Amino acid sequence: MAVFTEVSQDDARDLAAKLALGEVRELRGIQGGIENTNYFLTTSTGEFVLTLFERLSFEQLPFYLHLMKHLAAHAIPVPEPHATPGSATADNPDGRLLQTVCGKPAAVVGKLRGKSELAPTAVHCAAVGDMLARMHLAGRDYPHMQPNLRGLAWWNETVPVVLEHTTPEQSALLKGELALQNHVAASSAYAALPCGPIHADLFRDNVMFDDGELTGFFDFYFAGVDTWLFDIAVCLNDWCIDLATGRQDDARTQAFLRAYNAVRPLAAAERQLLPVMLRAGALRFWISRLWDLHLPREASMLKAHDPTHFERVLRQRVAQAYRTL
Known part of the structure; x- marks a missing residue:
């Protein structure tokens, strides 16, 4: 949500008119994030978010x-995109x-009410687990297909690029974990994992x-069709850990998993592979943060995330057996 592309008031007025959103009252760049240009757009009819996509193509975005x-x-609460009036066929x-x-x-999408909860309790984690399960089920009949563009194929391409920016110890961990994930992805247990559209970045x-x-x-x-278990792992690695140490918080983890299971019980293959998928989730974000830090793009308001955070999370996941299943 950094600003890579400066949008003028005239650009905003033209877009608001095209979408019949009313008169532009305010256009304000959003700080944070590293992928796209985002603005809060306030008009006479409401509050919206304008996103300009800096990496995704016209072909990928639908x-x-x-x-x-x-x-x-x-009935999943998400920002709903606005269509050009009269364009439905x-x-x-x-x-x-x-x-x-x-x-x-x-x-342009609708702006959600509220704010992010950056110090979640078990209650917040349960709410996220419940809604994530509902989202997975709601996506079962979504007819479009696109892979997770930051999945295993991207890890295999990107790890060799970032290795020159790591210590020998970090390099060994990256290569060892990548080899493990390739091995797991070729297994029959992995092939049995339920799949569908996932958020893949639900921090x-x-x-x-x-x-x-x-x-x-x-x-x-960052959404794509992938295993639902990977989506769960990404959430557990952010919502249910201690940020300072990367260690699992058992109470929040149990609350999340109980709520998710109450809506969609985990399959046997998911229970079996959850520990290794937690490592996959940590590996994915360690790789991407190394990439963003060492191969940055110019942008107003851009601040790269610290890659060592997910290195800590990964080391914790490697060192400790998963104790809550």
Whole structure:
């Protein structure tokens, strides 16, 4: 959510008029994040978020935008993309969700109420586990297919690039964990894991709460079709750990898993592979943070995340057996 592309007031007015959103009152860049350009857009009809996509292409983006429309139609609280009025067709009942701003693909979505809970309790973790399970079930009949673009294939491509920026000890850990994940991905147990659209980046700052109520999941632009277990692991590695040490918080972990299981019980293969998938989730974000830190792009308001955080999480996951199943 850094600002890579500066959007002018005229650009914003043109877009608001095209989408029939009313008169522009305010356009404000959003700080944080590292992938896309984001602005809060306030008009005479409401509050919205304008996103310009800096890496995803016009061909890739319909998967994400139509997924959000699909989930909203299934009562999952997500920011709903706005379509060009009158653009719906029999083949595309959602209408034209993808726009062009400053020559780049863009979209406008509704702004969720509330704020992120950056110091979650077991109650917050249970709410996220419950809604994540509902989201997975709601996505079962989503008709579009796109792989997780930051999945195993990307790890295999990116690890050789970032190794030159690591110590010998870090390099050994990266290569060893990558070999393990390739081995697991070729196993029959992995092939038995349930799959579907996943968020793949559901950290604390991508969920909204308002007065204790979970009001929405957002930032779906890492989503893809992958194992639901990977989505669970990503959540557990952020919502249910101590940020200072990377250690698992048992009470929050149990609350999350109980709530998820109450909606969609984990399959036997998922229970078997959860420990190694927790390592996969930590590995994915360690790799991407190394990449973002050492191969950065220029942007206003850009601040790369610390890669050593997920190195700590990974080392904790390697060192400790999973104790809650």
